[in-house]
Amino acid sequence: MPEFNTPTEAVITYTDSDWRLQPVLARPPGDHELHIRILATGICHTDIVNVGGIYPRILGHEGAGRILRKGPNVSPDLDIGDPVLLSFAHCKECSMCVTGHPAHCMQQVPLTIAAEGLNFALAESEGEGEGLEKDAEGRRRVVKAGYFGHSSFSGVAVAREESVVGVKQWIRSEEELKVFAPLGCGIQTGACAVVNILKPTPDDSIAVFGLGGVGLSAVMAAKALNLKTIIAIDILPNRLDLATSLGATHSINSKSLSPSQLTNSIQSLTPFTAHPTSPTGPTGIIDTTGIPTLLQAALASVSRLGRVVQLANQGPGSSVSVALPEHMRDGVSLTGTVQGDADPVKSIPMLINWHREGKLPLEKLEKMYPVEDFERAREEMHGGGVIKPVLIWPQD
Ligand SMILES: [Zn+2]
Numbered sequence: 001m002p003e004f005n006t007p008t009e010a011v012i013t014y015t016d017s018d019w020r021l022q023p024v025l026a027r028p029p030g031d032h033e034l035h036i037r038i039l040a041t042g043i044c045h046t047d048i049v050n051v052g053g054i055y056p057r058i059l060g061h062e063g064a065g066r067i068l069r070k071g072p073n074v075s076p077d078l079d080i081g082d083p084v085l086l087s088f089a090h091c092k093e094c095s096m097c098v099t100g101h102p103a104h105c106m107q108q109v110p111l112t113i114a115a116e117g118l119n120f121a122l123a124e125s126e127g128e129g130e131g132l133e134k135d136a137e138g139r140r141r142v143v144k145a146g147y148f149g150h151s152s153f154s155g156v157a158v159a160r161e162e163s164v165v166g167v168k169q170w171i172r173s174e175e176e177l178k179v180f181a182p183l184g185c186g187i188q189t190g191a192c193a194v195v196n197i198l199k200p201t202p203d204d205s206i207a208v209f210g211l212g213g214v215g216l217s218a219v220m221a222a223k224a225l226n227l228k229t230i231i232a233i234d235i236l237p238n239r240l241d242l243a244t245s246l247g248a249t250h251s252i253n254s255k256s257l258s259p260s261q262l263t264n265s266i267q268s269l270t271p272f273t274a275h276p277t278s279p280t281g282p283t284g285i286i287d288t289t290g291i292p293t294l295l296q297a298a299l300a301s302v303s304r305l306g307r308v309v310q311l312a313n314q315g316p317g318s319s320v321s322v323a324l325p326e327h328m329r330d331g332v333s334l335t336g337t338v339q340g341d342a343d344p345v346k347s348i349p350m351l352i353n354w355h356r357e358g359k360l361p362l363e364k365l366e367k368m369y370p371v372e373d374f375e376r377a378r379e380e381m382h383g384g385g386v387i388k389p390v391l392i393w394p395q396d
């Protein structure tokens with residue numbers, strides 16, 4: 001058991017509704033690890049529902065900060081004090097990693113959602129906690145962490161090197177670093193699903209199911225790539241309005257629509273191409289809901305030879321049935337993906353550039369909260385009123 005000796009504070013998730021900000025001690029960084037002084041952490045839906053299901057644990061998998069300390073064998077390209085963004089861990093060695101697909105790493109689950117590194121202990125004054133692991137003296141105060149390789153709901157994160165993206169050549173201010181905190185998961189996932197999976201041309205068309213941070217990032221990416229038809233679908237009017245302000249050309253409130261009515265609504269938005277006998281429906285659909293009936297509606301709505309990209313699911317065992325004759329006749333594809341198949345070392349500079357060019361107005365999605373207001377942030381996100389809460393950590 002390592003010595004826990006770096007004092008900080010962390011939000012510990014005891015249950016879905018019981019998050020507590022508590023003083024903790026971090027262990028020193030090990031081989032290919034760093035301590036990151038966290039400046040800002042985006043909250044993602046994956047944190048809200050604790051995908052991976054391990055309690056208690058320190059979550060958080062989007063973050064911005066500066067390098068505080070380096071363990072052995074960390075790249076010389078990462079210096080103490082450098083600004084960094086945090087994304088996701090991967091093994092760097094499997095066939096997926098070495099061919100540029102780290103999001104689909106063969107070790108993806110144990111290194112991200114199921115990570116349970118013994119990286120923190122409750123501070124002495126906090127005593128012992130129910131469900132925590134035993135320390136070297138047999139006291140229950142060791143907290144599991146390492147979510148996505150870092151667990152950024154902590155003032156000091158213990159981060160695996162490959163989850164850290166150095167951004168010193170791009171960052172101009174601390175304010176900007178805060179704004180970029182969510183790039184490493186939610187924004188990247190939606191934008192890269194468009195860029196890497198759909199790979200659209202301006203003549204292609206897209207529909208986006210679900211307008212949280214991921215879906216709105218897909219809308220922004222489609223706009224950045226100059227798609228002429230961008231259809232935004234959700235059940236909340238405020239989100240549909242926001243999508244329109246970000247570049248959606250059409251919006252559909254699906255609240256009272258059956259799946260077949262939704263398909264009719266989408267396909268009635270013609271013409272998708274100039275040719276009179278062209279198939280109806282967008283060439284690409286991004287689904288951020290993972291709801292089986294909506295995925296079926298997406299498959300029925302997409303154009304012949306179109307592609308539906310699945311970015312969410314309803315948990316273990318969830319499935320969708322596919323009408324095989326129509327699936328074959330129409331030549332459609334259903335592609336599941338993690339993080340939009342992004343390699344953060346490439347996607348984060350691209351997203352920062354888009355922000356510089358005004359194509360990724362993150363400020364329209366974000367709301368900043370001091371970290372002690374984490375409960376309000378979580379509830380406002382859960383209620384749909386806030387798209388992307390960002391927790392701001394005190395800098396000692
Ligand atoms: Zn790998």
Ligand SMILES: [Zn+2]
Pocket residue numbers: 044045046047061185186
């Ligand atoms: Zn996420």
